[in-house]
Amino acid sequence: KQEVTQIPAALSVPEGENLVLNCSFTDSAIYNLQWFRQDPGKGLTSLLLIQSSQREQTSGRLNASLDKSSGRSTLYIAASQPGDSATYLCAVSREPGAGSYQLTFGKGTKLSVIP
């Protein structure tokens, strides 16, 4: 059974700092990995998707890397802003069966960026 772990569970940084969020998974037979952002009581916003054959993806100040063989991914946020404060969730999908790419989520890292 796939297990996804995110470290740290919470992180508080001053505005402008660069930071790294970590995600690890136990079964390397994944199809893709997605990073999501979730604001309190709100929905999930997809930030980046990395296919299992890719090493990294970038979007603006965000960069996500994937090392499938070691079961690790990192989300790098450059020049953090107070608006980045949210919970960041990592999720992996397994090799698809009959069109299903069900996601297994980590418990998230709660980020607070202090002005």
Place this chain on the structure above:
Amino acid sequence: AAGVIQSPRHLIKEKRETATLKCYPIPRHDTVYWYQQGPGQDPQFLISFYEKMQSDKGSIPDRFSAQQFSDYHSELNMSSLELGDSALYFCASSQGTSGKGEQYFGPGTRLTVT
């Protein structure tokens, strides 16, 4: 751009009542997923549909059932509600096997069982 639509956004029910949650996927998406997120928990996969057929099943209680209709919208039916069913229920859609498997989530339905 069109997003996933879920209705209702909030629902309050009493124990032992039934509830129906609806999900309208992004146009041309043929796969729908349902997830349950309890308070302070990570989302847990319940069930998925691909081309109107159930494609995968997770930790969905027997009291729950779901289906995907000809227009690709999906409904999650929940009966004999329990206090522990109080959660955020998310629907996500994707382009099945023709896409990269990227899932787009709706805003969720917050179900409160009293």
